Amino acid sequence: MSHKEIRSLIRIGVIGGSRAKTGFLAQAREVGRLIADRGAVLVCGGLGGVMEEAARGARSRGGLTIGILPGTQPSEANPHIDVALATGLGYTRNSLVAMNADVLIAIDGEYGTLSEIAYARIYGKTVIGLGTWEVKGVVPAASPEEAVRLAVKAVPDGR
Amino acid sequence: MSHKEIRSLIRIGVIGGSRAKTGFLAQAREVGRLIADRGAVLVCGGLGGVMEEAARGARSRGGLTIGILPGTQPSEANPHIDVALATGLGYTRNSLVAMNADVLIAIDGEYGTLSEIAYARIYGKTVIGLGTWEVKGVVPAASPEEAVRLAVKAVPDGR
Amino acid sequence: MSHKEIRSLIRIGVIGGSRAKTGFLAQAREVGRLIADRGAVLVCGGLGGVMEEAARGARSRGGLTIGILPGTQPSEANPHIDVALATGLGYTRNSLVAMNADVLIAIDGEYGTLSEIAYARIYGKTVIGLGTWEVKGVVPAASPEEAVRLAVKAVPDGR
Amino acid sequence: MSHKEIRSLIRIGVIGGSRAKTGFLAQAREVGRLIADRGAVLVCGGLGGVMEEAARGARSRGGLTIGILPGTQPSEANPHIDVALATGLGYTRNSLVAMNADVLIAIDGEYGTLSEIAYARIYGKTVIGLGTWEVKGVVPAASPEEAVRLAVKAVPDGR
Numbered sequence A, B, C, D: 001m002s003h004k005e006i007r008s009l010i011r012i013g014v015i016g017g018s019r020a021k022t023g024f025l026a027q028a029r030e031v032g033r034l035i036a037d038r039g040a041v042l043v044c045g046g047l048g049g050v051m052e053e054a055a056r057g058a059r060s061r062g063g064l065t066i067g068i069l070p071g072t073q074p075s076e077a078n079p080h081i082d083v084a085l086a087t088g089l090g091y092t093r094n095s096l097v098a099m100n101a102d103v104l105i106a107i108d109g110e111y112g113t114l115s116e117i118a119y120a121r122i123y124g125k126t127v128i129g130l131g132t133w134e135v136k137g138v139v140p141a142a143s144p145e146e147a148v149r150l151a152v153k154a155v156p157d158g159r
Helices: A022-037 A050-060 A090-099 A111-122 A144-154 B022-037 B050-060 B090-099 B111-122 B144-154 C022-037 C050-060 C090-099 C111-122 C144-154 D022-037 D050-060 D090-099 D111-122 D144-154
Strands: A011-016 A041-044 A065-069 A083-086 A103-107 A127-130 A138-140 B011-016 B041-044 B065-069 B083-086 B103-107 B127-130 B138-140 C011-016 C041-044 C065-069 C083-086 C103-107 C127-130 C138-140 D011-016 D041-044 D065-069 D083-086 D103-107 D126-130 D138-140
Touching (some): A011 A022, A011 A050, A011 A090, A011 A111, A011 A144, A022 A103, A022 A127, A022 A144, A050 A065, A065 D083, A083 D090, A090 B090, A103 A111, A103 A144, A111 A127, A111 B090, A111 B111, B011 B022, B011 B050, B011 B090, B011 B111, B011 B144, B022 B041, B022 B103, B022 B144, B041 B050, B050 B065, B065 B090, B065 C083, B083 C065, B083 C090, B090 B111, B103 B111, B103 B144, C011 C050, C011 C090, C011 C111, C022 C050, C022 C127, C022 C144, C065 C090, C090 C111, C090 D090, C103 C111, C103 C144, C111 C127, C111 D090, C127 C144, D011 D022, D011 D144, D022 D041, D022 D050, D022 D103, D022 D126, D022 D144, D041 D050, D065 D090, D090 D111, D103 D111, D111 D126, D126 D144
Parallel strands (some): A011 A041, A041 A065, A065 A083, A103 A127, A127 A138, B011 B103, B041 B065, B127 B138, C011 C041, C011 C103, C041 C065, C065 C083, D011 D041, D011 D103, D041 D065, D065 D083
16 A cells, blocks of 8 residues: 555544453454455554454554554554554543544443544544444444444545 | 632533523523532533523522633633633533533533533543433433532532 | 623733742742732643742732643642633643633743743734743733733733 | 554654745755655644645655644645544644654744744654744754754654
8 A cells, every 4th residue: 555545545433442341352353354454544542452452453454553542652552553643632532533533433332432422423423333332323233344334334435 | 709719619510502402491590500509610611502501590699600612712602601711622622521520410412412421421520410311320310409419419528 | 809700801821830940930929919900810820830829929919810730630720729720631731821811921931831922922912021932922021010011901902 | 665664663743834935845845855765754734834845745755644633624634644633623733743753843934833842842852943943942954954864863762
């Protein structure tokens, strides 16, 4: 992939807890792989748990990964993040994760994930859910495959 | 009230939609009145709808009102805000509303309110709900009276 | 002062180092006193050094003080702050200090103060300087009296 | 370049006005080219003027470009940005530009650039200057070549 193409790729955000259970971590990894297979860029919060497994999956298939971090040091990102962006905003950075994805997949997750779901909806983005908060506006998916398929479909052409 | 006392007062956040229906606006006004009657400071997002009615209610009883605004101009605040704080953060300021209240009362509300509920929980604050999102961690109240009573009770002494 | 009047008062920002030398601290205290004597509200970063002495001075004359903090806890503010606003933005909150003052007085200061001077100018606010950075756009004053006099004069009527 | 390498590259920030004069724009373009030739990643504010010319130069030599934007839409970035990050922070995002570079080169510039210089110094980063603000802590360079050479030299090994 040449750099010039990066800008034209769709960006799929993966949000979820930094302390998710094993089953969700495996799902996150698979979601990451499928995102890369689709030629999309992964956007996430850059830390551990669901964020790290999704990034690990995406990188294992040659995908590009962006991590939008709460702290002030790009080096805080998990090792599977290609482009680490420090914000120094703490949890307030959750808004920026939603802002920088065309569509989001929420996996498990606690209140941080809920804030990202809310911001995604504020910004008019579709949110696909895998075992996450059941709130209005989250489209449930039954598997990583379905989640990524629905996510890609939700991004308007010529975005 | 002398200025020196302001710092010692508890702060109750009121969150809710800028386009709430009439019934919720009346509840917001009553919540504002009761917050002032309890000697608490009102914290809100500083704009219209539930925020404005809560501030109107609080001011009608001599309470102090703080508005944490999305834009860059303090003058954007509704006329019932005493201390208008501009942030220039857009919707991302929702995190700061939750951060600056000891406890929050959510009235009606859309995704902006959901993001504030989520941030309140991230920051470990109790959220009382009046006709709002039914998510884990929101304590439902049946009336403005009950909401304010529960809110005051939820603030630890010596906070 | 009734609460209703707070909104109509001009706001003077005082910016400067948290580790200023004694002479500058005395100047900050005097600037704070004069701000209160003029009936203006003091806005500052809420921490120690110049911020604390300015707030101490303003409060000693019955003025209202607002502190816009880098951390997530309003309780971090120095004891002379009436309205403490937590932002969780770290140094990035410097922009908000400038945004929330009608005019600023810079006293001594290091790079944090320089960032606030820059933001004040970005937002079109006048900056008066007392022994601070000598950059284009800072109006030098020879004493606290002159600084506060020039500051009040710089705020447009009907702001 | 494989994605995996991106993380290991040094990041050079280029800051400067969106309305710089022609001579400075040519310097920015040359700085961008030299950054890419050195194998470094360009970080900038993502908009026009110096930011755009530096990105144009970097991309013309196959370099990767990151733009940290004031608005909420990644699509606001100039066409030479590979990884566009929306922040929705307005001018407050200047802090994040400094935070995400290992070293910065300031070219011309007004108060926005001054705020970025200040933040770079707050975060302990070296700032190289080309016709920019002459303030303490800015290391002057006589040409784009010297600026990029000094910048690369200033980044600690094993950062």
